[in-house]
Amino acid sequence: MMEFKLIAEYFDKLERITSRIQITSLLTDLFKKSDKAVIDKVVYIIQGKLWPDFYGYPEIGLGEKLMIKALSIGINVKEDVIDSELKKIGDLGEVAYRLKKSSGGTTILSFLGASSSSPLTVEEVYNSLSKIALAEGEGSRDVKIRSLAGLLKKADPLEAKFIIRFIDGRLRVGIGDATIMDALANAFGGGTHTRPIIERAYNLRADLGNIAKVVASEGIEALKNLKPEVGIPIRPMLAERLNDPVEILSKVGGQALVDYKYDGERAQIHKKGNDVYIFSRRLENITKQYPDVRDFVKDYVVADEVIVEGEIVAVDKESGEILPFQELMHRKRKNDIHEAVEDYPVNVYLFDLMYYNGEDYTLRPLPERRKKLEEIVKPNDKLHIAHHIFTDDVEKLKEYFYQAISEGAEGIMVKAVGRDSIYQAGARGFLWIKLKRDYQSEMADSVDLVVVGAFYGRGKRGGKLSSLLMAAYDPESDIFYTVCKVASGFSDAELDELQKKLTEIKLDSKDPRVESELDPDIWVKPKYVAEIIGAEITLSPQHTCCKGEVSKEAGLSIRFPRFIRWRDDKSVEEATTPQEILEMYKLKLKKKEEGSESETP
Numbered sequence: 001m002m003e004f005k006l007i008a009e010y011f012d013k014l015e016r017i018t019s020r021i022q023i024t025s026l027l028t029d030l031f032k033k034s035d036k037a038v039i040d041k042v043v044y045i046i047q048g049k050l051w052p053d054f055y056g057y058p059e060i061g062l063g064e065k066l067m068i069k070a071l072s073i074g075i076n077v078k079e080d081v082i083d084s085e086l087k088k089i090g091d092l093g094e095v096a097y098r099l100k101k102s103s104g105g106t107t108i109l110s111f112l113g114a115s116s117s118s119p120l121t122v123e124e125v126y127n128s129l130s131k132i133a134l135a136e137g138e139g140s141r142d143v144k145i146r147s148l149a150g151l152l153k154k155a156d157p158l159e160a161k162f163i164i165r166f167i168d169g170r171l172r173v174g175i176g177d178a179t180i181m182d183a184l185a186n187a188f189g190g191g192t193h194t195r196p197i198i199e200r201a202y203n204l205r206a207d208l209g210n211i212a213k214v215v216a217s218e219g220i221e222a223l224k225n226l227k228p229e230v231g232i233p234i235r236p237m238l239a240e241r242l243n244d245p246v247e248i249l250s251k252v253g254g255q256a257l258v259d260y261k262y263d264g265e266r267a268q269i270h271k272k273g274n275d276v277y278i279f280s281r282r283l284e285n286i287t288k289q290y291p292d293v294r295d296f297v298k299d300y301v302v303a304d305e306v307i308v309e310g311e312i313v314a315v316d317k318e319s320g321e322i323l324p325f326q327e328l329m330h331r332k333r334k335n336d337i338h339e340a341v342e343d344y345p346v347n348v349y350l351f352d353l354m355y356y357n358g359e360d361y362t363l364r365p366l367p368e369r370r371k372k373l374e375e376i377v378k379p380n381d382k383l384h385i386a387h388h389i390f391t392d393d394v395e396k397l398k399e400y401f402y403q404a405i406s407e408g409a410e411g412i413m414v415k416a417v418g419r420d421s422i423y424q425a426g427a428r429g430f431l432w433i434k435l436k437r438d439y440q441s442e443m444a445d446s447v448d449l450v451v452v453g454a455f456y457g458r459g460k461r462g463g464k465l466s467s468l469l470m471a472a473y474d475p476e477s478d479i480f481y482t483v484c485k486v487a488s489g490f491s492d493a494e495l496d497e498l499q500k501k502l503t504e505i506k507l508d509s510k511d512p513r514v515e516s517e518l519d520p521d522i523w524v525k526p527k528y529v530a531e532i533i534g535a536e537i538t539l540s541p542q543h544t545c546c547k548g549e550v551s552k553e554a555g556l557s558i559r560f561p562r563f564i565r566w567r568d569d570k571s572v573e574e575a576t577t578p579q580e581i582l583e584m585y586k587l588k589l590k591k592k593e594e595g596s597e598s599e600t601p
């Protein structure tokens with residue numbers, strides 16, 4: 001059993017000092033005096049919360065009005081008295097303290113030195129506060145007021161002050177995780193030299209209360225062997241950023257696993273039997289937002305217990321192609337989750353594995369982690385392993401970068417593969433280096449492009465020509481240069497009509513006026529012009545438009561192109577020219593640089 005008074009007294013002392021060393025030493029004392037059974041709760045309270053954020057439980061949220069009401073009941077003072085005190089002092093905790101102090105001395109029992117009831121325990125305070133936080137629905141307001149009033153009635157002045165401050169989110173102690181870890185190292189590890197052990201444990205289980213409990217009851221040695229636990233998120237490994245492919249490759253040791261960098265939401269996925277938890281980059285529990293992902297994991301990941309990581313990406317309903325981050329945002333804005341799942345389907349691209357059937361994988365090299373990841377994912381079309389290559393060749397790396405962006409990725413992640421290529425939980429380092437599409441240019445205007453070929457669709461559109469190879473027309477050379485493949489924006493009727501339209505102008509081989517590096521399923525005679533809009537103009541090695549103008553290896557393309565309408569009023573010779581596309585690209589690029597939002601070196 002631990003009295004809440006101890007915490008209140010330490011908070012009182014802590015408020016008066018600012019030196020980090022003194023704060024750490026006070027906290028060390030408090031931890032040493034704490035009951036091991038509730039030390040996790042002591043830590044949460046110091047952090048100003050009731051539980052780790054990843055529980056996804058509500059915060060305590062109790063408005064000032066309700067607090068005043070509870071205080072009024074708890075200390076038997078009229079609400080308007082409290083109100084006017086609050087106006088004078090400006091801090092309800094302090095008001096509670098003063099009122100409690102002036103009223104507390106008057107009872108006969110306390111006059112005789114006996115308290116009117118047993119002292120408040122940490123459990124009691126914690127349970128009441130939890131009840132206040134979790135009360136929901138009808139009658140919850142009364143439950144909240146009653147619980148708080150009960151606490152305040154029993155509390156001594158100092159306890160009342162800190163209970164109110166806690167609820168108010170106004171604990172002034174200002175103690176960060178780093179200080180708590182130092183104090184835990186002092187209290188249970190024999191000194192701050194054991195701090196790295198605590199920190200590593202915290203990175204593996206982002207729950208400082210849990211870590212405190214383990215170290216307090218089992219000692220520092222137990223932390224050394226601590227493994228991740230399904231249900232408690234691991235703090236994510238983060239990447240450095242560099243812009244020069246040569247430097248990037250040498251920085252990771254000359255050899256790399258190069259992944260597509262997907263533009264979606266990072267997801268850390270835990271599975272134990274049939275239970276699945278999904279945590280965001282910030283370690284919030286987002287499982288409810290992705291019931292579909294939960295099902296994919298249940299269906300396609302073969303493991304009793306596993307923690308993997310990947311990117312959740314919005315995909316085109318028909319073609320399955322990946323879509324920009326904004327699409328995922330649309331999904332998040334929907335209130336009805338079933339509708340959201342239906343209207344904005346997602347795929348997952350997995351890129352790491354940190355824990356598998358009782359084994360901590362974080363200290364194993366990346367190739368080993370990736371191999372295991374590949375082993376446990378059954379083939380399917382929802383949950384993929386991130387597209388990747390292994391390479392030690394800068395040219396290949398560059399090529400792969402362009403391929404990645406032309407397929408809708410944001411760039412690449414270049415990852416070390418040597419013996420030390422561990423999963424550095426909670427750290428940003430050069431084991432992972434991101435290379436984002438540096439030259440990008442937002443697209444404000446639509447363009448008019450010519451259909452020169454077509455591809456058959458997948459899925460629902462299987463067997464139908466549903467992706468068009470589009471080209472710009474250069475009147476000077478009389479050549480059509482390819483710009484993009486467009487597969488979205490067509491209505492069902494337009495799609496049906498398309499089959500007929502294209503079959504009529506089908507060619508046996510490429511029209512000699514077309515310059516293309518792609519080989520579509522069918523070639524067609526340049527005849528139809530379509531208006532196309534996209535997210536931005538970007539470099540791409542797959543397309544011939546303006547190749548050599550901006551980059552030796554790449555031409556200009558449109559990222560996430562959409563069909564708007566047919567431009568039957570335009571002849572193919574009136575289509576947008578490569579020169580115009582180049583100008584659009586440069587203009588936007590210049591604006592970006594002026595606005596210094598550019599990510600270029």
Ligand code: ATP
Nearest residue numbers: 238239259260261262263265266311351386413434
């Ligand atoms: P950071 O996460 O590094 O602080 P940030 O939040 O701005 O920066 P980015 O700069 O976009 O994010 O880059 C990192 C993110 O890229 C990761 O957090 C992850 O969500 C995403 N990502 C996409 N594909 C991969 C991949 N294959 N490997 C690792 N991360 C990937």
